[in-house]
Amino acid sequence: MNDVAIELAGVHKEFLAHGERVQAVRPTDLSVRQGEFFSLLGPSGCGKTTTMRMIAGFEEPTGGTVYLDGRDVTGVSPNKRDVNMVFQSYALFPHLNTYQNVAFGLERRKVARDEIRRRVGEIMEIVSLGGMDKRSPREMSGGQQQRVALARALVNRPRALLLDEPLGALDLKLRQQMQIELKRIQREVGITFVYVTHDQGEALTMSDRIAVMEAGRIDQLGSPREIYERPATRFVAGFIGTSNLLDGPVDGVEDGVAVLRYGDGDRVLVAVPESVKPGGALEVSVRPEKIDLSRDEPTGTTGSVLSGVVTDVVYHGTSTNYTVRTAAGPDLVVFDQNAYSAEDLAGPGDRVFLTWSAQHSYPIGVS
């Protein structure tokens, strides 16, 4: 029993665009585990769709090997690969009804008619489309078409299901509903999902693991929590949620904790690997919701402390967002949950103190 469903070994892809070689995907190693919900996340043009299309067989890698279930499938045409894809445009067959759409894959594999009927019925129940067999795709709403596309792929029980921004065309409410649906369906059928998206919220809520891609390269691969809490690069820190990036000289390193000082009691503490030595510059990321804001000077804190002036206050319902100018580089953003505060902690122009514990700062780009 092999528990790796998909493996990419040194896979890369070059395109010729206007006579120039463009590296759409740089040499990439990646393995997707059996039964996991794996997301490829990144902005448009980062190579995530090309990576997926190389797994499906619609693009041939310029170099490297694609393995499905341990078998080398590089150069094998899409109709002979045991993976199925859900297209961004759904790509339903407009001249066939729902049943014929869903049965298409099974018919190609010469499955017996009774068996086809049984399996199509089964999958239609799972995607909540029972009784819609005779409907034509154009008589269905976007959400329903989405489910047909899903059923058409899942009914074949592929080794892995590849989803290319499948919720992109739906409105927000339906998208959130479908996110939960998709996760439920994935648990129910137990098939490996590879999910391409540019929506970081979607990737965070649904995935077991996420690969964040930028400019044809995987910047970071890890669980949603790892990626959110400990962004490995400046790009990941900025792309996933909101991040504050501070930089400054390393004043000293003690017990694996570096201190960045900005004079007059302002300091940022961050746990660092051994490679970081005093004297160099360091970039540190801290999430806005980890920072406490107060008008009173903190006493006896062992964590990071920065003083500054509030420049902007925006009320967001569940939280209030403060922008604070400090000595540590660009303005910091602080989210204060409105669970306890009945009114704003400070107004524009107020002098405030920002504190957070050392464990909430992460060094960027060091290993």
Added chain:
Amino acid sequence: MTQVLEPETRQTPPAQPTATRRNRLTGGRVLHAYTWLVIAWLTLPVLIMILFGFNDTPGRYNQTWEGFTLKWYGRVFELDELTRALVTSLLVALATMLIAGALGTGIGYALGRYRFRGSGVLNLVMFAAISSPELVMGASLLTLFVSLGVGLGAVTITIAHVMFSISFVAVLVRARVLTLDRSIEEAAADLGANPWTTFWRITFPMILPAVGSGMMLAFALSIDDFVVTNFTAGTTTTFPLWIWGSTRVGLPPQVNVMGTLIFLAGVLIAVAASIRSRPRRRV
């Protein structure tokens, strides 16, 4: 004063709508008249042709109204030469439709789907064939056939007709292919269909409307073509050639009857097509 003012204030508000309504009414009438004028212009020649198929004329001259009769419908195939010409025309048109349909679909699909060496030139040639004058085309085809030593007849007519109608099929199919979502064919491949199955089960049904209208156009262009046919027919006579030949001695009413029947067939096909393509109700 109030007595004078009151009716006025009562009248003023509806005054403006009446004016605009009157404007709209005259505008509507003009548009109405104009529409009927255009319809009359388009259908009058056809109606005259149909009418004179019912003309109780004694001889070959069918230019003055003599009274109503249905006898020409009974004697429509009485003139052997005319009937033979019509059959030739129908056979040539049918062959043209099928050959141009098959080849044009292939060319149109290739042009719409792939970029290949020579695709730009082929595209250009397609439009050039559509826009080049028929006289030039006919004359050069005649030169070509004669210099190759090919005997003129139904075969050369068909070759010539395929040649000029293939572009229309190709252009229509190409336009349709360009609007297709590429990922639909990819989805078919993804679900295990080989290229052959993908084309016949998925692509072809989607481009069928364009193929159908292209083939109908090819049939229509072929059956009433005169110029190119005249150059490439040799001693063979088609329906239009026969009519041309007999205009000097007068057109028999059978021509009107045949024309009416061809016209009716065309109308029937058009009506059937528009019923089929009527957008279905969305749920």
